[in-house]
Structure formats: C-alpha cells, structure tokens
Amino acid sequence: MxxxxxxxxxxxxxxxxxxxxxxxxxxxxxPDVDPGNILEQLPGEAPQEAESFEKQFNDFQNIIMPGMxxxxxxxxxxxxxxxxSFPSVLAEMLTATLGAQCMSWLTSPAATELEEQVMEWLRKAIGLPKVFTGAIQSTASTSTLCALLMAREKITDFTVNESGFPKGETFRIYCSSETHSSIEKDVKIAGFGRQNLRKIQVDENYAMKPDALEKAIRKDLENGFTPTAVVATIGTTGSTAIDPLKEIGEICSRYDIFLHVDAAYAGTALLLPKKRWMNEGIELADSFVFNPHKWMFTNFDCSAFYVQDEALLVRTFEIMPEYLKTPEDQRVKNYRDWGIPLGRRFRALKLWFVLRSFxxxxxxxxxxxxxxxxxxxxxxxxxxxxxxxxxxxxxxxxxxxxxxxxxxxxxxxxxxxxxxxxxxxxxxxxxxxxxxxxxxxxxxxxxxxxxxxxxxxxxxxxxxxxxxxxxxx
Incomplete structure (x- = not known):
C-alpha cells in the first residue's frame, strides 16, 4: 500500500x-453467533501473497462485524x-499515526509534558488534594498492582525488590467482600498469596465495615502477621457501593498501613462537587485510581493513577540500564519509572482532546x-x-x-x-x-x-x- x-x-x-x-x-x-462461528470462517494459514485492502475490508464487514x-x-x-467519543477517536487516529514510544522524556518530550499537565488538570477537576501526582496507566487493575507493589516495598524498605520476600514473614492485604476480582489477581501477582487477602464484611449497603477491618488487623497483629495494605472502593462493581473512606483512612493511619483507593468507575462522578462526599478522607490515602476510559468518554485504555509519594513510586519501579540513561534524566519525568511496562503509548493525547472538546x-x-x-x-x-x-x-x-x-x-x-x-x-x-x-x-x-x-x-x-x-x- x-x-x-x-x-x-x-x-x-x-x-x-x-x-x-x-x-x-x-x-x-x-451478536447472534455460537462459539467457533467466526473462527471457522478464518483461513488456517496466513496468506503467502499480499491481499488487497478491499478484500480485507470486505472480510471485516462480513466476518468480523456480525460477531461484534x-x-x-x-x-x-x-x-x-x-x-x-468523537474527539477521543480522532486523537487515537493521530496517536496511531505518530506511533511514538513514550517511555521517557527524550523519546517524546511533548508526550511526557502533555501527560504531566493533563494529569494536573484532571486532579483539579475531580478535587484531589495538591499532594497527589498522577500518571496514566493502562487499567485500574494495573494501577492497583502498582499500589500493592509500592506498599510491599515501603513496608520491607525495598528488600523484596533486592532479595525477595523475607522468610517467616507473612503480609496481609485487606479489601471488602464486594471488591473487584482484580484485587485478588493483583495480590497473587505481587507475591503476597491469595490466602493473605482478607475480605472484610460489608454492611447492608454493601460497603466495607470499618470496625470489621480494624478487628481483622488487630487479630493479624496478634497472630504475627504484617498488615500491609488496604484497598478501599468508591463504587464497587456489583452495586457501586461506597466504602467509608475517612474511617478506613484513619484506621490505616493508626496502624501505618498503605491505603489505595479504587474508584475505577465512580471516580468520574467526582467531577461533580456534590458527589465529592464519596472522597471524604482522600487525604489519608497513599494512592488513588479512576478510569476515564469508563465513564469519561475516552477510549480504552486510559487509567488515571495518583500517588502522594512520588519518590516511593519511582523507587519501586526504577531500572536504569546504560542504554536508557539520558542527559535530561535529573530534570524531567521519565514515565517508564512510574509503572510496570517500559513501553508506553501516547495516551495523554486523547485525554487532552476530550477535556478540551467537552x-x-x-x-x-x-x-x-x-x-x-x-x-x-x-x-x-x-x-x-x-x-x-x-x-x-x-x-x-x-x-x-x-x-x-x-x-x-x-x-x-x-x-x-x-x-x-x-x-x-x-x-x-x-x-x-x-x-x-x-x-x-x-x-x-x-x-x-x-x-x-x-x-x-x-x-x-x-x-x-x-x-x-x-x-x-
């Protein structure tokens, strides 16, 4: 072509x-299809010779669309x-055309600095305190994993990153019984072990009960476990229940436990000042996430992840091989050190278009x-x-x-x-x-x-x- x-x-x-x-x-x-209907229409081998775009687009319309x-x-x-939304799709077209790899400032200065500013716009728009700094992650699942890894390194003084989990010590993570299943998956990936995720009882509105949380923490301390992190939810997946963040935050402060707030869906409602009661106590949280790609009309993937301790985040993920060093490193944000993947898409562009268009x-x-x-x-x-x-x-x-x-x-x-x-x-x-x-x-x-x-x-x-x-x- x-x-x-x-x-x-x-x-x-x-x-x-x-x-x-x-x-x-x-x-x-x-779609009105059965498992395998699409697969059986697809050749078993890739074509040896080039095919026309017309044929490809026809197959898209005749094979793919009926199964969507x-x-x-x-x-x-x-x-x-x-x-x-229209502006988001247009931005995605530009992103795909540029094909930029935005892992560091040097690889795409505009992408880095736009992300920094757009995340600040968004922080102000949803009423987060100034102490929070943000970066765009792929999903809330990934953001929560970042938070749990930060909690892990904070409580072990970064020894797990260096030498693995200490023998004889068991770390506990807490969430409500209504919390999204991705929390359990993240606990497994982070190495804590599924058995060390404590699911706390909820009240009649399906929100976490703070007294039950504190009781579980005290019991774990008495039994020699190490309470490490709590995940509170603003808008559970099942029923959009709102965990009482202030009370949970005060408990975490008393016991020096990392608090992550998962507002993946409902966080967009914080654009409305009348809904900010949901975030009362957010200043007690260590990290916070919501997904513009859910309710803020921005194409998947775009997850807004905020932390209070930027240095803790960077130290948790930073790797500095010789081939990644640049003269500007001490003066810029290199977002490759703000999360799990090295490679990063130019996701800030679509968020910029959406915020400006609406x-x-x-x-x-x-x-x-x-x-x-x-x-x-x-x-x-x-x-x-x-x-x-x-x-x-x-x-x-x-x-x-x-x-x-x-x-x-x-x-x-x-x-x-x-x-x-x-x-x-x-x-x-x-x-x-x-x-x-x-x-x-x-x-x-x-x-x-x-x-x-x-x-x-x-x-x-x-x-x-x-x-x-x-x-x-």
Missing part, C-alpha cells in the same frame, strides 16, 4: 466510522461502559444527565409491584430483580431472573449483566453510554417489563 492508496482507504474508513456512530443503536447489541458486541450502542447497559462543564452535564436518568428509572422500578431494588443507587447503576408478589422461593426467583436476563440478551435490543447480592440473582443496568438519551432508557424499561410479563403469562 503506497501513500495514495493509504489516503484513499483512510477516507473510506472515516466515512464508515461516521456511519457506524450514526447507526450503531440499530445494530443487535449482542456493540459497546458503543446506547442500548449497551451492561458491566460498566467502555466509552468513546470542557469540564460539558463533562459535568453528561454525568448529571446519566445520574438523573438512573434516579428516574430507580423510582419506576420501586413503584412497580413486580420488581424490586436490591441495592442503593448512589450514581447510575441499578441493581434490581423481577419479583412477582406471589413467588417467595429464592431459588425460583433466581431461576426466573436468570431466564429474564437471557431473554433480554437474546433479543439483541438490550445488553444487561448480572451479579449476586446476598445470594440473590441480581440484574444490573448501567446508564452511562456517551450518547444515551431518555428514549433509550424508556425503551429498555419497556422491553424488560414485557419480557418479564411473558415469563409468567
């Missing part, structure tokens, strides 16, 4: 992209969103709209005689179930709601997901898509009611 062909093909793709954004809500949200779940559809209301007010208006839509739907669910809420709705995720008033058997209710969710998915008109809260099969609906409108929510609620009624007709 030469430059003229590239130009022609690129124009064709941009037209297709614009059409896709216009038409995506008309696509079946979930459409996350950018406003009818996708499952999990948490992985949003995009403006803080535009972002705030979107978030307020989503929360308002969720609160309105919550009221409708509460008022319906055959549906019930199963968790509080502090933001825009609703946990509910279908509960005909003549069925009290929990097992039957679980089966009924699983059937309802399967019918919703199979319809292709709406995509929801589930969790279990106190053993109850719980349907989740999350209203956070970039282009979500009230009509989409109304149509979703109507479909849910009609399918539920058909199950008991």
């Amino acid at each position: 030469d430059n003229n062909e590239f130009r022609e093909n690129a124009h064709q793709l941009v037209d297709w992209m614009a059409d896709y954004f216009e038409e995506v809500e008309n696509y079946p949200v979930k 779940t459409h996350w950018q559809s406003p009818n996708f209301m499952g999990y948490f969103p992985a949003n995009t 403006g803080i007010e535009g972002l705030q208006n979107k978030i307020r709209q989503h929360i308002s839509l969720a609160q309105n739907l919550k009221d409708q669910i509460e008022q319906h005689q055959h549906f019930e809420l199963l968790a509080p709705v502090p933001l825009n995720a609703i946990c509910f179930r279908f509960h005909p008033n003549y069925i009290d058997d929990e097992e039957k209710l679980n089966e009924l709601n699983e059937k309802l969710l399967n019918q919703i998915q199979d319809s292709g008109k709406l995509f929801l997901t589930h969790t279990k809260l106190n053993g109850k099969y719980t349907i989740r609906i999350v209203l956070g898509n970039t282009n979500l409108e009230e009509r989409h929510v109304d149509e979703a609620w109507k479909l849910i009611q009609n399918l539920a009624q058909s199950l008991i007709a």
Whole structure:
C-alpha cells in the first residue's frame, strides 16, 4: 500500500466510522453467533501473497462485524461502559499515526509534558488534594498492582525488590467482600498469596465495615502477621457501593498501613462537587485510581493513577540500564519509572482532546444527565409491584430483580431472573449483566453510554417489563 492508496482507504474508513456512530443503536447489541462461528470462517494459514485492502475490508464487514458486541450502542447497559467519543477517536487516529514510544522524556518530550499537565488538570477537576501526582496507566487493575507493589516495598524498605520476600514473614492485604476480582489477581501477582487477602464484611449497603477491618488487623497483629495494605472502593462493581473512606483512612493511619483507593468507575462522578462526599478522607490515602476510559468518554485504555509519594513510586519501579540513561534524566519525568511496562503509548493525547472538546462543564452535564436518568428509572422500578431494588443507587447503576408478589422461593426467583436476563440478551435490543447480592440473582443496568438519551432508557424499561410479563403469562 503506497501513500495514495493509504489516503484513499483512510477516507473510506472515516466515512464508515461516521456511519457506524450514526447507526450503531440499530445494530443487535449482542451478536447472534455460537462459539467457533467466526473462527471457522478464518483461513488456517496466513496468506503467502499480499491481499488487497478491499478484500480485507470486505472480510471485516462480513466476518468480523456480525460477531461484534456493540459497546458503543446506547442500548449497551451492561458491566460498566467502555466509552468513546468523537474527539477521543480522532486523537487515537493521530496517536496511531505518530506511533511514538513514550517511555521517557527524550523519546517524546511533548508526550511526557502533555501527560504531566493533563494529569494536573484532571486532579483539579475531580478535587484531589495538591499532594497527589498522577500518571496514566493502562487499567485500574494495573494501577492497583502498582499500589500493592509500592506498599510491599515501603513496608520491607525495598528488600523484596533486592532479595525477595523475607522468610517467616507473612503480609496481609485487606479489601471488602464486594471488591473487584482484580484485587485478588493483583495480590497473587505481587507475591503476597491469595490466602493473605482478607475480605472484610460489608454492611447492608454493601460497603466495607470499618470496625470489621480494624478487628481483622488487630487479630493479624496478634497472630504475627504484617498488615500491609488496604484497598478501599468508591463504587464497587456489583452495586457501586461506597466504602467509608475517612474511617478506613484513619484506621490505616493508626496502624501505618498503605491505603489505595479504587474508584475505577465512580471516580468520574467526582467531577461533580456534590458527589465529592464519596472522597471524604482522600487525604489519608497513599494512592488513588479512576478510569476515564469508563465513564469519561475516552477510549480504552486510559487509567488515571495518583500517588502522594512520588519518590516511593519511582523507587519501586526504577531500572536504569546504560542504554536508557539520558542527559535530561535529573530534570524531567521519565514515565517508564512510574509503572510496570517500559513501553508506553501516547495516551495523554486523547485525554487532552476530550477535556478540551467537552470542557469540564460539558463533562459535568453528561454525568448529571446519566445520574438523573438512573434516579428516574430507580423510582419506576420501586413503584412497580413486580420488581424490586436490591441495592442503593448512589450514581447510575441499578441493581434490581423481577419479583412477582406471589413467588417467595429464592431459588425460583433466581431461576426466573436468570431466564429474564437471557431473554433480554437474546433479543439483541438490550445488553444487561448480572451479579449476586446476598445470594440473590441480581440484574444490573448501567446508564452511562456517551450518547444515551431518555428514549433509550424508556425503551429498555419497556422491553424488560414485557419480557418479564411473558415469563409468567
């Protein structure tokens, strides 16, 4: 492909992209395929000779598109969103074209300095104290792993990095029983061992109980264990529960335990001053993460990771072979030392485009709209005689179930709601997901898509009611 062909093909793709954004809500949200359907259409060997772009794009449309779940559809209301937006997509096109490797200041000075400034903009926008400094990581899972590794090195005075874990000492990590599964994965990767993750009891709102946390810490101290880190969550994956950060932070301060705050999804709501009650006590945290690639309309991947002790972060990850040394090292930030990978994409560009295109007010208006839509739907669910809420709705995720008033058997209710969710998915008109809260099969609906409108929510609620009624007709 030469430059003229590239130009022609690129124009064709941009037209297709614009059409896709216009038409995506008309696509079946979930594809009607079985495992292996796509694979069987793909050749077993790579082509020996070059194939035309026309053939490649045709195969994309005829083989790949029919097997895609459409996350950018406003009818996708499952999990948490992985949003995009026009400015973010345009920035990604530039990032891909530049193909820059942004591991150090020297390799891309503009990328480094833009990231530094954009993370400062974002810190101010969500109300984090000035003591926090940020860097962009790939995901909240990676950010939390960075935090746990920082905690590990802090409590061992960097001896694990040098010589491995000390014999005879066991380190404990604490989180709530509702915390995201990535915490358990990170504990394994960091070498603490899954058995040393203590899952703390939650209250009736599914938030961590501080008294239970302190009790677990004291018990571990009495038994000769070393309390090392606590992961508090602002917006759990199951129900968007808000852990009481101030009380947890005070406990961590008393026992000198590293505190990491996982606000992967709900952190975007901190753009709204009225929602900053969720972050009360954040000054007691050692690190904090939220994902603009979830609810802030920025393409995956873009995770905003902040720490109070920049030197601790850098010392945990810094490696300085001769081939990476540069004359500017003492005067600049080299973000390769701020996380796990050496290589880094130019992720700050899309965040810059999004912040400038929406403006803080535009972002705030979107978030307020989503929360308002969720609160309105919550009221409708509460008022319906055959549906019930199963968790509080502090933001825009609703946990509910279908509960005909003549069925009290929990097992039957679980089966009924699983059937309802399967019918919703199979319809292709709406995509929801589930969790279990106190053993109850719980349907989740999350209203956070970039282009979500009230009509989409109304149509979703109507479909849910009609399918539920058909199950008991």
